[in-house]
Amino acid sequence: MSQYPDAKFILSANAPQQFLPDDGREVAVAGRSNAGKSSAINVIVNRRQFARTSKTPGRTQLVNFFSLGEDTRLVDLPGYGYSRVSDKRRQHWGSLLQTYFEDRSCLSGLILVVDVRRLLTDFDRQMLRLTQSVKLSAHVLLTKADKLKRGQASSALLQVQKELNGQASVQLFSALKRQGVDEAREVLEKFLSG
Ligand SMILES: Nc1nc2c(ncn2[C@@H]2O[C@H](COP(=O)(O)OP(=O)(O)OP(=O)(O)O)[C@@H](O)[C@H]2O)c(=O)[nH]1
Ligand SMILES: [Mg+2]
Secondary structure, rough: OOOOOOEHHHHHHOOOOOOOOOOOEEEEEEEEEEHHHHHHHHHHHHHOOOOOOOOOOOOOOOOEEEEEEOEEEEOOOOOEEOOOOOOOHHHHHHHHHHHHHHHOOOEEEEEEEEEEEOOOHHHHHHHHHHHHHHOEEEEEEOOOHHOOOOHHHHHHHHHHHHHHHHOOEEEEEOOOOOOEEEHHHHHHHHHHOO
């Protein structure tokens, strides 16, 4: 059974004019290219290939809007830090993200997807600073936890928790093993209703 039976893809925006109307509540999913954002969305929403996943980094290049229910949405943001794109393209993503964060009053929370093996990168830190500057709650999913031994995953969690120092909540997650899904859904629900 899908957690969000009415969930559906609405549109991909390449420019702010294409963003959906700024009403209801929205939670954005961000992270480095290839971190596992689209996979995390699919597992949280409980739909296969709902958000398109890929072995090729930089797959999600547009701001993808999904509706979860009446007045609630999830947004799959383009991955940042993908090196094999032109500067022009990178600038375009940067300004698209910036505009999205600054102008979106329906935005109720950010889920930041981080590869547990890489820990926080400077891009992630920039993203967290951006959320702080607009007073947005953030939650970090340390994903691909299945790639580490249990002890290594726990110490990664502690390390990130320490660095975040209460700025954002954080958990271990695996789309592959469906680890941490309930916890992630609870956070999503809290953001969407809070
Ligand atoms: N082992 C493992 N692999 C994962 C997990 N989540 C994602 N992957 C793999 O990582 C790759 C990238 O996953 P995506 O979900 O497409 O990543 P993304 O962040 O949406 O990537 P872009 O849209 O390109 O920025 C794919 O090959 C996935 O199968 C996980 O929890 N465990
Ligand atoms: Mg993606």
